[in-house]
Amino acid sequence: MSEPIVVARDLERRYEIRQGLLRPPAELRALSGVSFALSPGRTLAVVGESGCGKSTLARLVTMIEPPSAGELRIRGQAATPDRWRALRDIVQIVFQDPYGSLNPRQRVGTILQEPLKINRPRMSAAEREALAREKLALVGLRPEHYDRFPHMFSGGQRQRISIARALMLDPAVLVLDEPISALDVSIQSQILNLLIDLQERLGLAYLFISHDLSVVRHFADDVMVMYLGRAVETGPAREVFAAPRHPYTKALISATPRAQPNSGRKRIKLTGELPSPLDVIPGCPFAPRCWRADDECRATRPPLKGEGRAFACHHPEEGAVE
Amino acid sequence: MSLLDIRNLTVEFATAAGPFRAVEGVDVTLEKGEVLAIVGESGSGKSVSMLAIMGLLPWTATVTADRMAFEGRDLRELSPAQRRKIIGKDMAMIFQEPMSSLNPCFTVGFQIKEALRQHTDLDRKARHARAVELFEQVGIPAPERRLKAYPHQMSGGMNQRVMIAMAIACNPKLLIADEPTTALDVTIQAQILDLLLDLRRRNGMALALITHDMGVVAETAERVSVHYAGQKVEEQPVEGLFARPFHPYTGALLAALPERATSRRLPTIPGVVPGQFDRPAGCLFAPRCRHASDICRARRPEPLGPEMGRARCHTPLTADGNGVMQPQRMVTT
Structure with missing residues (x-):
C-alpha cells in the first residue's frame, strides 16, 4: 500500500460556549483524540449519529478550522494555518445539500x-x-x-x-459529507458509481462521511465509528461489519433496516439519547445506553486499543451480528 | 368495508404554465389495522395523494376521484367544519419536516394540548396528564419539563417525536406518516418505527407509511404500493414485492440497493423522473425502461390483475428458473 496522504493524530476540537454574562463559559468537546491515516485510492468512511463529531472532523481535514490539539499532516507536511493556503489544493469537499451549495x-x-x-x-x-x-x-x-x-x-x-x-x-483527497443522502434512491446509485469511477481513474482518497450503513458497507474500504466525538471502533469495513466488537457498532448495524421482509431478526433497542457533549462523563461515553455496562465502564474510559482493527470497550462483543 | 377506499384519484395543479397532473388515477385501499407503505421518488405524487385525502391541498389543486370514502363516509361531500372534526382525530398525519411544521411561537405543550382541546372533552388537568402520557409514550425524557419548551429549544429528533405525539393524541384510526424517520438517526428511527407498530397493535390503528427507504418498507409494511410520476405502478404484499417485482421500475429500484449489489458498481436507472413538460404519451417509465418497446412508447398501460401486482406495464418482468428477470409480452384488455 502506498504512503498515506492524510495522517491525523489525536485531533481534538473544543468550542467555548457562553452561557450568559456572569456564568463562566462552558467547554464543548466536539472531537477528541481522533487518529486515522488515509491512502490514495482508498475510502475511509466515518459513521455515527448526529452530534458524534463527523462534520467537525470534515471541517478540520478540509482546513476550514484548526484543531485545538493534535496534528494533521497532509503529504507529510504539518497542516498548520500558515500552510493552509498551499495545502487546500490537495483536499477538497463535496457538501450534502446540492441545492444549498451552488450559487x-x-x-x-x-x-x-x-x-x-x-x-x-x-x-x-x-x-x-x-x-x-x-x-x-x-x-x-x-x-x-x-x-x-x-x-x-x-x-x-x-x-x-x-x-x-x-x-x-x-485534489488528491475528497471529503464527501453525506454526498448522496439528499438524493433519490435511483439517483444515489448513479452518483456512487461516478465516485467509484473517479476514484479508479484519478486515484483519489475519499473521506466518506455518512450515516447510511448499507451504503458504507458497499462503498468503503475502512470504517471509523464515532460516538460523542471519539472513535469507538476502527478497521477494515468488511471485518467491522462482519463482526463488530464495540456494542455501539453492533447496535448501529442492528438498527439499520434491511430490504428483506420477515427476516425475523431482532433489533437491538437502544434507550436514551446521546448525552450532551457539554457534560464530561468520567467513564465510557456509551455506558449510559449500553447493555453490557458495569461499574468499570462508568468509572474509567476504555482507550482505543489495537492496530488496524481497534475498539474502545472494556467488554467487547464476540461473534457476528444476527 | 375498508377503512379507507379511494378510487381513481387525480390531482391537478393550476400552474402559470398550464395544468400539471401530480397524481393520476391512483387507487388506495386500507383496512383497519393494516400497514401500507407507499414508496416512490420525489415527484411521484405520494405525498400529494395523501394530502388530497386529508383535504390539505391549496386552492390551486383540483382533486377528482370516483370514490373517496373514509369509514364509509364520502370525504368529498363533507363541509369544512365536518371535515375538521375527522382530520386530526380519526385521521391524522405526521409531516416530514418537524422544524417547519410546528409553530415556533408556541410551546410544544400548548400545541399538543390544542389538539386535545379541539377533539376531546377532557378538562385542563386531564389534557395535561394526557400530554405527559403521550410524551412518555413517544420516548421524550422529562416530559413535564419538555412541555414548556419551544420547538427551537429541542433537536430535530425530539421535535419529530412531538409531531408523532400530536398525531396520535386522539387515538386516530388512520395515521398517515410522511417520511416520519428520514431526518432521524438510525437508532432513533428504530425506536419510532417500533412505537408506531406498537400503537397499531394496541389501538388497531391503520398506518400509511410514505417513505423512500426500502429497508424501512421491508421491516414495517404488510403491503407496498410503488408510485412513479403520479401513478401507482405496482402493488403487492411486502414479501412478494421484494421476492418478485413485476414492474421494471420496482425491479430497478430493488436492484439499485447497495445491499443487493453483486459487483462494486451498482445497477442504475438512467435518466430522471419526467417533469411537467416532458410527460411521455405512453408509459411514464418508458424513457428509462430497458424493456420498453414501441407499444410502451405509444400507449399508456392499464393496471394488470392482482396476480401480476397490478403493474401498469406492457412488458412485466417474469422470473425464469435462474431468477433472472425477463420481459414477456402481455396482452392487456
Missing part, C-alpha cells in the same frame, strides 16, 4: 472557474474555461450544460456539478 445566480461555468480564479490567479480565462469544460465532461455532464444555471438541473446533476467543482484544483 443560484452563477452559471455552471462560473461556479467551476471560481476555485481557479482564487487559487490560480495567473491562469488565463481561456485556460480556465478549457479546464472547467474538461471537468464537466469528467463527471458525465454535457457541454451545453456549461452555460446553464443550477436551478435547471435535477438533484443528481447538481451533485455532479459539486463534484466537478471539487475536482477543479486536481
